[in-house]
Amino acid sequence: MTIHHHPFDEPLIGFAAGTLDLGQHVAVATHLTRCSRCRDVMHLMEHVGGAVLAGLSPTPMSSDAFARMEARLRQPVVHEVRCERPGSGALDDMPGLPAFVRLYSAAPWKWIAPGVRLRPIRLPAESDTRVFLLKSAPGTKMLEHTHTGTEMTCVLTGSFSHEAGQYGPGDFDLGDETVKHNVMVGPAEDCICLVAMRGELRLAGIIGTLIQPFIRL
């Protein structure tokens, strides 16, 4: 399957640099597991990171740094015991998620609108971005909406389309306050997307205004 929609350079650099917020990191990682082209760019940026590191001017280490470290070399490695997490396995059946995301716990699916269900994913560290799965029935027409922050979407199964084109498995879509979307879900099957959302989703029009308080995205 060919991927047509890729992240811009900024999130790819951010991923390689390790500066993305965890929620956004998860969204970009979901695309990267499917897209070897963007993986190449990301790894290239890790080489750039290596070159940046190599080109820095050194800061002298504290005088006992090496001695302290050497003492630690002799100590046996203590592996953190990883307990089975309560929610682990919850996302196992979800195709297209990176392995580390499948270990996260997730809340049950909840109804948010006709034909649309949402499943929050619980991140293991604080994040300004909320991550959830969004499942929409075939043919669902999503309400016209804008955002107050950045929204990253990666398709896991099925497809949707809006003004910028058609999106299938692995495709990545970035929405922000400048984008107004009329999303139509493909006719063949449920469309499941991973969404990382910063800020609030604003539904346009009177219906949006009426149901907005109940959805609480």
Added chain:
Amino acid sequence: MMSADSQRASDGERWAGLIEAVAVRQDRSAFATLFEHFAPLVKTFMRRSGVTEASADELAQETLLMVWRKASVFDPSTAGAAAWIFTIARNLRIDAHRRGRRGGLTETSDVDAEFQVDESPGPDSRLAAAQAETRVRAALAELSEEQRRVLELSFYQEKAHGEIARILHIPLGTVKSRSRLAMNRLRNLLGEFS
């Protein structure tokens, strides 16, 4: 006399050789050489990322400790020594940042796992490390000082283009165009390999 470039290229091979010596025979003197060279660079990297002096020292030690422990998984065919050490430092910086934040970790997080995205089957077109290192350096050298600076700043912390503009006292549009030019050059480089 060697040119600066070939000097650096052979440096890369030398560091990779030292890491392999650590992997194969727990070579302490090879490790000491790596520590002496890389720990102070990692410390600068941490300082620029906004980490305090004491923590930067600790994190640089921690990074080199990981070099010792993980030396056997270092694959010189896919990562250069500097790039590999960069990724270790990057992951430790993320971990330290999470631990330090108010609220902190809600559960154990495994930063290394979060970067394992090479899962899909099919030929992997990752650049051969030796080539990549030299070429990336050459490409960076071709960038203008300003383009390089914009690119470099994105490695230290979450710097939206807007913030980089503020730091460099240049308009946002200029940051965007410099960043785009820098990336186009690097992408061309990628094109040459595939």
